[in-house]
Amino acid sequence: MGDANLTIADRIQDRLETLTRAERQLAHSILENYPASGLGPISTLANDAEVSTPTVARMVQKLGFKGYPEFQAELREELKAKVKNPIAKHDTWAEGAPSGHMLNRFTEAVIDNIRHSLGQIDTGDFDAACAQLADTSARLHIVGGRITHTMAEYLFLHMQMIRPDVTHIQSTSNAWPHYLLDVKPGDTFVIFDVRRYESNTLKLAEMAHQRGARIILFTDQWRSPVHRLADISFSSRIVVPSAWDSAATTLLLIETMIAAVQDLNWEDTKNRMQTLEDMFDQTKLFRKFT
Amino acid sequence: MGDANLTIADRIQDRLETLTRAERQLAHSILENYPASGLGPISTLANDAEVSTPTVARMVQKLGFKGYPEFQAELREELKAKVKNPIAKHDTWAEGAPSGHMLNRFTEAVIDNIRHSLGQIDTGDFDAACAQLADTSARLHIVGGRITHTMAEYLFLHMQMIRPDVTHIQSTSNAWPHYLLDVKPGDTFVIFDVRRYESNTLKLAEMAHQRGARIILFTDQWRSPVHRLADISFSSRIVVPSAWDSAATTLLLIETMIAAVQDLNWEDTKNRMQTLEDMFDQTKLFRKFT
DNA sequence: ATGTATCTGAAAAAATTCTTTCATTATTGT
DNA sequence: ACAATAATGAAAGAATTTTTTCAGATACAT
Structure with missing residues (x-):
């Protein structure tokens, strides 16, 4: 050069x-x-x-x-x-650490992943997915795999606060077929499936699809085979300087979606949250702390 | 054209x-x-x-x-x-979406959180925490709360692949006192506690501390009361345009730490991963897919 | 399981692009 | 004004790139 x-x-x-x-x-x-x-x-x-x-x-x-x-x-x-570098002239994110330090290399990669993934998102798809999650006339099932069940759980915990009729299914659990018994046409499935795609997840998706459920998929850039059954798919870049993949971009999407859904039916959500607060007060789970 | x-x-x-x-x-x-x-x-x-x-x-x-x-x-x-047209300023992350769209506002906020949080991290603390997580002579307990148990679980799943003697405790579970029975001086606790600090988590931290455990804390910018007991604390900014808080920065830190720890004892990790792969192959949990 | 349709890449053929040669034209110093 | 030097482009030659062909591999439907 x-x-x-x-x-x-x-x-x-x-x-x-x-x-x-x-x-x-x-x-x-x-x-x-x-x-x-x-x-x-x-x-x-x-x-x-x-x-x-x-x-x-x-x-x-x-x-x-x-x-x-x-x-x-x-x-x-x-x-x-x-x-x-239109924005990421932020060479060192952790000041004081050399740019070769894992903190900087990793952060750099994640920001890059976010940029790429967001750049490819179809806003229409995103809005449609939010509307679907907000639709309380359809029941909502959230599915995750071996690692991704943490993301599924995160989405579940928040959706549970926002709306009724939400369940969390782990595709690695033996119990998942039982959940499918009650699935009705029109139900919504949010499925997480990233690299090392899991056969159980695919089977579960197939059965849900067969029963007329609508599927929203969170996957990676290479896309899980579930995508063929999905109505809407979101692909996140997950590659970082590590032996494992990054879920950071996926989490960002989930959180954004939670915020957007919450906006859609704020009146209902507000009431649910108030009720929840009251119940927490009674159980003294949270410590009042200044 | x-x-x-x-x-x-x-x-x-x-x-x-x-x-x-x-x-x-x-x-x-x-x-x-x-x-x-x-x-x-x-x-x-x-x-x-x-x-x-x-x-x-x-x-x-x-x-x-x-x-x-x-x-x-x-x-x-x-x-x-x-x-x-130099209009292409990167304040719209999701191209095609107006800058007021939730996708852009939320992403902007998260990037900002990352920038601030990383800027305040003490690299020495980070490296020390990684070394502690990598130290297989001490057992490792990972603790999360109502929402943060998802982050705890995420860290747990990866640490489990990297090293032996890792447990995941949910502070909201009734079973957590039982876990403390076997805690020995020198054991490491990684504790997650963010806004709406949980009284259970604090109690658990106190007991662990009393038994001579070393505590690494992941918390938010206002810092959980646990921080007084912690040897090392990491504070992430968590504010986003939403009724809830963002765990994205925390996840970024966790993932970075996983990558760094993995580098520290790569030889052992490699073997553990290989064994794991073999076991997965036998259970056919993952689908071979091109 | 079997045959059909589709996909894919190695290798050859076609087309284009890049480089060099060389004669012509412009510039400069005396 | 004249010779020496440098600059320039047309055209041929060399190299590379693009396209096409075709056979093997793969996926798919029956």
């Missing part, structure tokens, strides 16, 4: 004076639509700049590249780097 | 369902480094996506282009247009 920390644009700018007439013409043309113009064929660039192809080839060599393709390769690298 | 006002990324996203396995793999690779990856030679793209060149050629035709060069030309046009 070329000089460190110096974009090609910078390098062209620096050498602008030393260039010949045709080359300067070309340089301006490159900078005009940077970097797009440099990423096309050499002849297109030459035409746009109204110079000949050899002029381009020669100048690129003057700039220190072996040839036009190498020049393009570096332009693409620049672009890649630029797209990656 | 292609469809008006619809980026190639959008079009790929839309048709993701109709694509075949290899094509979807390719699609993800394109979106991963968009648009840079699509601007190089077809064979580079194919290699990065781990598919064949013809697959790329076929897919761009499916997307409505005459050939790869035409596809690239439109990518360059998009890039040109995008560079011209």
